Amino acid sequence: MTSVETLKPTRRRFTTDEYHRMAEIGVLLEDERVELIEGEILRMSAKGSRHNGCIIALDDLLREQLNRDTAMISV
Incomplete structure (x- = not known):
């Protein structure tokens, strides 16, 4: 045992x-x-303004770098 x-x-x-x-x-x-x-x-953790700011910045960066015709972006 x-x-x-x-x-x-x-x-x-x-x-x-x-x-x-x-x-x-x-x-x-x-x-x-x-x-x-x-x-x-x-x-x-809860999403706060800092989190939302990062999401917006990442979304903008990806949209600049990727062709919208060939990539779907969702952050």
Whole structure:
């Protein structure tokens, strides 16, 4: 039998299907800001003005560098 001292916690990684199912049944709340990254569910910080400024700057940069006829841009 294994003693409690020898047990080590392990991470449980989730699949995309499991993640979506958790949202469907209410384990993850609709307004909860979380993302599934490499199998882990991570809480994300709220978008603020700094975040929005970066998105606008990145969008502008990509539009300047890429041909709009051959690339669809969504940041």
